[in-house]
Amino acid sequence: MQRSEFVDRLDAKLDTDAYADLDASPNGLQVGGDAGEVETVAFAVDAVEATAEAAVDLGADALVTHHGMIWGGLDRVTGREYDRIEPLVANDVALYVSHLPLDGQQELGNAAGVADVLGLVGREPFGEIGPEHVGQRGVAPDGYTADELAATLEAELDHGGEGVQALAFGPDEIESVGIVTGSGSDWLREAEELGLDALVTGEGKGKAYHEAREAGVSVFLAGHYATETFGVRALQSLADDWGLETRYIDHPTGL
Numbered sequence: 001m002q003r004s005e006f007v008d009r010l011d012a013k014l015d016t017d018a019y020a021d022l023d024a025s026p027n028g029l030q031v032g033g034d035a036g037e038v039e040t041v042a043f044a045v046d047a048v049e050a051t052a053e054a055a056v057d058l059g060a061d062a063l064v065t066h067h068g069m070i071w072g073g074l075d076r077v078t079g080r081e082y083d084r085i086e087p088l089v090a091n092d093v094a095l096y097v098s099h100l101p102l103d104g105q106q107e108l109g110n111a112a113g114v115a116d117v118l119g120l121v122g123r124e125p126f127g128e129i130g131p132e133h134v135g136q137r138g139v140a141p142d143g144y145t146a147d148e149l150a151a152t153l154e155a156e157l158d159h160g161g162e163g164v165q166a167l168a169f170g171p172d173e174i175e176s177v178g179i180v181t182g183s184g185s186d187w188l189r190e191a192e193e194l195g196l197d198a199l200v201t202g203e204g205k206g207k208a209y210h211e212a213r214e215a216g217v218s219v220f221l222a223g224h225y226a227t228e229t230f231g232v233r234a235l236q237s238l239a240d241d242w243g244l245e246t247r248y249i250d251h252p253t254g255l
Contacts, residue, residue, distance in 0.1 A: 001244060003094055004034040006041075006062065013108070013238070014101040022130050024072045025099035031069065031085060032094030038062050043236040044249040045228055047095055049080075052087040054249045060093055064235055066110070066228050068097030102231040103127075103134040103181060108238065110181040111136040113230020114200055114222075117156045118149070120177060126194075127180040127187045135180035135187065137196060143173040146218055149198065157226040160254030167209055170197045170218030181227035191217050202227040203255065225253045 007029050011017070016027045030047075042060035044051040046067045055063040069084050077085055088095055103110050106125060111134070115123055120138030127135030144152070146168035153164045174197040180187045184201035185208040191199040192215040199217055202224035212219040229250075236246045 001038050001242065003032070003036045003038050003062065006038045006244075007034070007094075007096060009242070010064070010096060010098070010235070014098050014105055016098065016101050018132055019100045019104070022132060023100040025068050025097060026070055027068075027098055027101055028096065030095045030097045031088050032062075032092070036061070036092065036094070038094070038244065040245040040247070041236075041239050042247045042249055043232045043239075044251060045225055045232060046251065046253075047084065047097065048251075049084045049087070051249050051251055052084055052093070052095075054251075055093055056087050056091045058247045058249075060247065062094040062096060063088065064096045064098070064232060064239075066097070066099060066102055066232055068099065069095065098231070098235070100129065100132070100134050102235070104132055105231065106136060108231060108234035109136070110228045110231040111179040113234065114153075114179045114181060114227055115177075116230075118144075118152060118177060118200070126178045126190070127184065128190060135178060135184065137176065137178040137194070139176055140174065143175050145172065146170070146174065149174055149177075149200075149218075150220060153200070153220060153222045157222050158229055158250070158252055159223040159226040160252045162223060162254050164223070165221040167204075167212045167219040167221075169213045169216055171216075174198045174218060181230075182224050185211075185219065188212060188215060188217060188219065191215075200227075224255050
């Protein structure tokens with residue numbers, strides 16, 4: 001497949017342009033040119049030196065990640081930035097990044113993957129950011145206790161042995177759940193306004209404890225990395241369907 005076609009297909013599936021003015025990360029093709037072919041694609045959560053080098057070692061023509069190498073502009077390519085980008089440029093490995101678009105994609109996105117784990121039904125977009133969304137909400141048909149929901153996340157997510165922290169301030173039976181993966185505790189107020197029983201995210205800020213307690217909403221912190229493996233794995237399956245060879249680079253952080 002031509003690299004330009006690969007990029008265009010991903011952009012269309014992820015509605016990349018819709019997030020152009022909303023994201024600190026430039027989404028889409030972040031390193032590399034349009035020319036060339038793609039036969040083998042590596043997928044990882046983070047675009048860092050370790051995953052760039054692993055992609056090269058795997059003979060990949062492209063690396064697709066959720067977290068890219070550029071945030072809010074790039075002043076110069078030296079030091080750590082150079083060490084991350086150099087393996088890709090030297091070996092003509094393109095870097096494709098999907099940050100907020102992959103959070104908000106309602107079928108393939110990170111929140112959709114967590115919703116699958118929890119068996120949620122009646123799903124709708126959640127986590128407003130401008131006119132778009134970066135999460136998903138739904139209903140657990142049989143309900144969960146806080147311990148049951150935390151145990152389900154612990155059993156199914158790659159949390160590096162760190163476990164799942166539960167701020168169990170919501171009702172005893174949890175039915176309605178909002179999900180914003182990664183660092184999503186800022187959407188606790190939206191969960192409260194919608195009358196949700198719980199918010200599932202990766203990591204929380206210090207204020208999340210008191211905000212959850214005052215809102216009467218349970219918050220589950222299941223790990224930033226652990227909640228954000230779903231999207232890139234779904235894109236890997238999509239690339240498999242396109243006839244490309246794919247590899248997944250697992251590099252958990254425990255955070």
